[in-house]
Amino acid sequence: MRDDPVLTKLLGSTGDLDGVARRAGGSVNAFPSRIGADPETVERGLAQLVLTLVELLRQLMERQALRRMDEGVLTDDEIDRMGETFMKLAERMDELKAEFGLEDEDLNLQLGPLGSLL
Amino acid sequence: MIRLYAFVDGLRRLPDGLRVIRVEGLDAVVGEALNCDDQVQAALVHGRIIESLREHAEAVLPVRLGEDFADEAAVTAAVAPRADGLSGRLEDVRGCVEIGVRVVGEVSSSGDEPRDGAGYMRKRLEPFRLRNALEESLHAPLERRAKAARVAPFGAAPLILEASYLVSAGSVEDFADEAVELAAAWPRLSVTCTGPWAPYSFAEGED
Numbered sequence: 001m002r003d004d005p006v007l008t009k010l011l012g013s014t015g016d017l018d019g020v021a022r023r024a025g026g027s028v029n030a031f032p033s034r035i036g037a038d039p040e041t042v043e044r045g046l047a048q049l050v051l052t053l054v055e056l057l058r059q060l061m062e063r064q065a066l067r068r069m070d071e072g073v074l075t076d077d078e079i080d081r082m083g084e085t086f087m088k089l090a091e092r093m094d095e096l097k098a099e100f101g102l103e104d105e106d107l108n109l110q111l112g113p114l115g116s117l118l
Numbered sequence: 119m120i121r122l123y124a125f126v127d128g129l130r131r132l133p134d135g136l137r138v139i140r141v142e143g144l145d146a147v148v149g150e151a152l153n154c155d156d157q158v159q160a161a162l163v164h165g166r167i168i169e170s171l172r173e174h175a176e177a178v179l180p181v182r183l184g185e186d187f188a189d190e191a192a193v194t195a196a197v198a199p200r201a202d203g204l205s206g207r208l209e210d211v212r213g214c215v216e217i218g219v220r221v222v223g224e225v226s227s228s229g230d231e232p233r234d235g236a237g238y239m240r241k242r243l244e245p246f247r248l249r250n251a252l253e254e255s256l257h258a259p260l261e262r263r264a265k266a267a268r269v270a271p272f273g274a275a276p277l278i279l280e281a282s283y284l285v286s287a288g289s290v291e292d293f294a295d296e297a298v299e300l301a302a303a304w305p306r307l308s309v310t311c312t313g314p315w316a317p318y319s320f321a322e323g324e325d
Binding site: 009010011012013014015056059060062063065066067069070076079080081082083084085086087104105 | 217222232237238239242243246250271272274290294295298301302304305306307308309311312313314
């Protein structure tokens with residue numbers, strides 16, 4: 001953790017600091033990655049990119065559905081059908097992640113040195 | 119190959135190994151591109167250089183990692199068409215730093231796996247509402263205090279909210295104090311406030 005820029009920049013915190021330290025370590029490993037041109041890694045790299053975009057769309061749609069649910073504009077039947085769709089999509093995503101050896105933290109687009117998409 | 123690190127103004131001291139190329143009145147800081155396979159190390163080196171520039175300049179606009187060019191002429195050719203916009207953004211961040219706020223926590227909800235669509239949606243609703251509440255009670259007051267703010271659209275559990283604020287360098291302590299004070303209303307969550315950083319999240323200007 002000696003090189004961890006997050007911990008040396010701590011201005012203030014509340015709650016579980018151990019948890020924060022674990023998260024901070026993870027953030028360093030999440031720095032930008034690129035798709036390797038090596039034929040053996042290019043498939044995984046492309047899968048990572050495609051699944052990241054699918055995950056972004058899934059989260060966007062789910063968020064919109066939750067907003068409508070929270071506003072009370074969806075019927076019970078609509079909620080159930082939407083939930084079924086999102087649940088199946090999440091399960092399929094888990095299968096594809098496992099197939100390509102990807103973890104949740106791999107499905108993220110880095111938008112800058114310290115920013116990330118998801 | 120040379121690597122572009124940042125655009126600066128009012129630089130008082132240039133860190134070792136770097137040099138400045140002047141393009142259309144804009145100071146671009148470059149150095150030799152490090153051939154480093156370890157991306158974490160490359161990112162840390164990049165971050166340290168930019169933070170060092172922040173400490174010694176009146177304004178710094180960070181460039182994302184990996185902007186490499188064959189030579190100074192290539193840097194000039196790439197920067198010149200965008201010089202006006204970059205100068206404007208450099209002006210926007212003058213005297214300011216970035217403060218990051220992250221909220222992490224486990225959302226208490228039934229641990230059972232949902233059996234149907236309605237159950238899935240009910241399980242997802244609680245973190246959705248929690249995030250909305252945090253945006254109102256924590257993010258909104260901090261945004262009002264900041265010159266600009268960016269909030270990440272999503273957080274993958276256990277991250278609930280992540281936001282960046284552009285604040286005057288002189289008001290970092292006050293800003294952090296307010297963040298911690300507001301966070302006290304959420305004792306079950308971990309809230310961290312980090313900085314001051316170079317304005318990474320504000321280098322691209324308004325969305």
